[in-house]
Amino acid sequence: MALNALGYPKPLTVSAFTSNHFGTNPLYHGESDAFEVEDFGVALIRLEGNLTLNFKISWAMHMDSLGATLFLGTDGGLKVTTPNTGDPWGGVWDGGIGSISLFHDENGQHVETPIPVEEHQVDRFFEKVNDFVASIRDGRAAPIPGEQILINQAIIDGILRSSASGREVEIEIPEI
Numbered sequence: 001m002a003l004n005a006l007g008y009p010k011p012l013t014v015s016a017f018t019s020n021h022f023g024t025n026p027l028y029h030g031e032s033d034a035f036e037v038e039d040f041g042v043a044l045i046r047l048e049g050n051l052t053l054n055f056k057i058s059w060a061m062h063m064d065s066l067g068a069t070l071f072l073g074t075d076g077g078l079k080v081t082t083p084n085t086g087d088p089w090g091g092v093w094d095g096g097i098g099s100i101s102l103f104h105d106e107n108g109q110h111v112e113t114p115i116p117v118e119e120h121q122v123d124r125f126f127e128k129v130n131d132f133v134a135s136i137r138d139g140r141a142a143p144i145p146g147e148q149i150l151i152n153q154a155i156i157d158g159i160l161r162s163s164a165s166g167r168e169v170e171i172e173i174p175e176i
Helices: 124-137 146-165
Strands: 011-019 040-047 051-058 069-072 076-081 099-106 109-115
Touching (some): 040 146
Antiparallel strands (some): 011 040, 040 051, 099 109
8 A cells, every 4th residue: 555655666775574473383373383474564664765664463462452553754644544434454454544634734733634434335455356356357457557666676685585585685676
């Protein structure tokens, strides 16, 4: 969401940490000896244009949420929450949004301005898959450009390399 909102600036470096404490612990997972997926990750990603992305994700933790998505700017900030659907994933997978608020100064006062969110009564995941299938069927461009997917994967690779080495690494984006 953040990369899309920022226009997919080129990622430069990443400093990250990952762990798989819960998945590899028999107390929490019955097949812990065969478990190889991280259950927590955090990264500071430096982007072109003097931008930074503070990324955090967890699917197993002793907490109800990692919090809202925040966009911090010099003239204001945007807070985006996930919907309270009762879903333990909190809308992460379907792209659902609970609320959006703009924090800014108005007449010398710090104010919060709620931004209306349009309610959708569709299965967003189904719609995404349907759009992808229709683009193939109709010979249209993919709904998500390959260059964006490549950037996402390069960042994930950088997160894993940084975590394994315990230091900041450069993000390498291969030529298409």
